Amino acid sequence: MNLTVPPLVAILFFPGGLFLLFSGLMYEWIDRKLVARFQNRIGPRLIQPFADLIKLLAKEEVVPQGVNAALFILLPVIAMAGALTAALYIPMIGLQPSYSFQGDLIVTLYLLSLMTICSGLAGANTLDRFSLVGATRTLTQLFSYEAPFLLALLGPALAASSWQINEINQFAQNNPWMILTQPIGFFVALVGLMGKLELPPFDAPEAETEIVAGAMTEYSGRGYALFRLGRNIELVIGLGLVASFYLGGVNNPVDFLLKTLGMLVFLAALQSLFARLRIDQTVGLWWRVGALLGLLQFLFLLVLR
Amino acid sequence: MKIGALFGDILRSMFKRPVTENYPFEKKPAPARYRGKLVWDPTKCTGCQLCIKDCPSDAIELIMIDRAKKRFVLRYHMDRCTYCSQCVVNCRLRCLEMSNEQWELASLHKEPFEVLYGKEEDIQFLLNRPAQEKADQPVTKPTEPPPSPKMDISEFQEKE
């Protein structure tokens, strides 16, 4: 669907900015509610993520001793900015992306990784032992899932012969769903999304029972709220990306909602099925199984072109 | 070798009602044997005070208004009680029992936790006695622990 929106409105209100924050919080609620229902519990109320956000913004932000204060305060902002900017290039809610140019797939992926790097840096910034271990794990995990995830997203790009997300979206709408032609790629992309978002079973960087909160242990108040918001936005963006590539493109809002929510149900089920993997097991899994599958899919594509 | 061994269970849980009790809005009744608030029947009490001797937390006090005529008032501290029901077991005449009501013990003041049991006239008599008299001192005190030497603790206080 084509909707021309003045650039300033696109960035601040719709489909970026406030609307994106709102949808990020809604997706977080749906995810938490689904996981709770899988565990036979009730789960949070609808306004819970909003309440969390408002509460965190209202709390005092404590800057611990020994950190670089400017970096401490800026890193969440940069992470959030990266996540918000990445949303400009994907077809949010089924509408045309606000900005589109050749090669914006690479830019989007880099902006999504910016979030992870920022949280890793934030952990390394402090003197706290837990944060240092968490930062190490975050960056280690970044190196492990990034390659298979990129390969999985490049598959549709190769099929559509373009590096532009908009064009890949159009290609996916006009051709049979790529989940059928590239099933392995879809699977790797979805699980890679779980790795990027640090959802269980890949939540070793944020393992609550081992290192309190990992890289974000020292954060409180506004910085913590921004990091969490960035995570939620990444969830929406990631789901939108995978839906537009593999599930036949997103054309209009209803289409977008149905496809992303369907994948979210699947993600929630995967979250509640497994125990947490240790960081060395994660790396082993991704570099052995993940990269192999990604390469396999890529080879199929090259051969069957 | 199985991945996702819990799969069947979580799928079923999705369609079952959640197991969480909706507590403040729906309260399940306590079972019949639940050890809740203590209840005393003054008609059979002889004042032997076996219940007080074995209470681990000094939750019961027997106030004697007239021993010969068997007029007693029992003061029961709900906040001190551990709900062990030892007093119930000790009483040979079955004057005491633990009801299964009032198990939600949260309050903003201390007063509701002190409960006076007895015949109406005895309680009125107690409340009307002037405060200077030993009205609130129970006649029996719980067993005293053996004394231990007082220590001069000044050497352990922090010297700045």
Add this chain to the structure above:
Amino acid sequence: MLEFHTEKFIIPIGPQHPALKEPGHFEFTVDGETVTGATMRLGYVHRGIEKGVEGRNWTQAMYMLERVCGICSHVHATAFVLGVERLANVQVPPRAQAIRTLVGELERIHSHLLWLGVAAHEGGFDTLFMFSWRDRETVMDLLEELSGNRVHYSLNVIGGVKVDITDEIREHLLKGMDYLEERCKYYLNVISTDETFLGRTRGVGLMTLQQAEDLGAVGPTARASGVQRDIRIDAPYAGYSQFPVRLVTESTGDLHARFVVRIKELFESFRLIRLILANLPESELTTRVPRRIPAGETISRVEAPRGELFYYIKSNGNEYPERVKVRTPSLCNWSSVIVLAPGHKLADMPMLLSGIDPCFSCNDRMITIRHTDSNRTWSWEQLRQYGIEYYR
């Protein structure tokens, strides 16, 4: 090539940490992600119970000792009253012994289900945590119906038990046992086959039989390494001579074996409860015990859900105990954690800690406070006085 091993990198776990339910301090020296050393410090939950019972009479002491631990409260009380009854030389009627055994087994079920959930949570397996705690509600409801409270059942009196088992309770217990047995079979299946869970538990904390004997491990932790010791079989107490238990051991000795041993013990408990309910002897519930227990000293050993619980009771003919010494099983198992920790990854530490089923409240006994030059042991009154003066 620069060497970065000049300073030690120590990760503290506790006293406040999401991995521990109760305070305890562990320091793990790590090198990257691998643990190279471990120390620990306990004593945060010391309440002075052993001293407290010296000022109370025998019945009050029993209630105080029951509160050493919340989840093994019944076995603490049972150990104490068994010792006192032995000193007083009274015979407890058989029905009371059977009911004590029954509730002891119910408590074992309660404790093992709780532990299963907690250990799964430490490994990040939240779904198993939620499911096993949902099933724990069943056994807590059964205990509430039988005794009147969900923890701290307070069933024992010196000389017998307080409550009886009616037919309705018997029906509910049997139904509950059927439900729980089916769920436990499912859990055994899950932990033995789920690949992610096996990845976290297999090969972790491997303790050979010789190590278990040297380090003095007790309870399911030791039985998972092949140690053939169970107080219910070696020295039967209460109703266990009439209703014997079968020994459950594994030989692998790693964390996975500890899971399997505890779940198999649950099956034994189900079988035993059904057996007791079918053959409950008819008799009265209590016997008369004098208020002054004759002088003497005795020991009393029972099998708590965590291992061997050991009581030493000394009486000098009064209404008060002279000395009660409690040695809880968790205290014996700590050395196995500290010795086995180096070589594992940091992520394994919480699971290793919870693998021995620690009960910190049981642990803390009297500590000696060293104050610069003097080395004095404090008594109850002195501690209280110090606390009062400090806050003035």
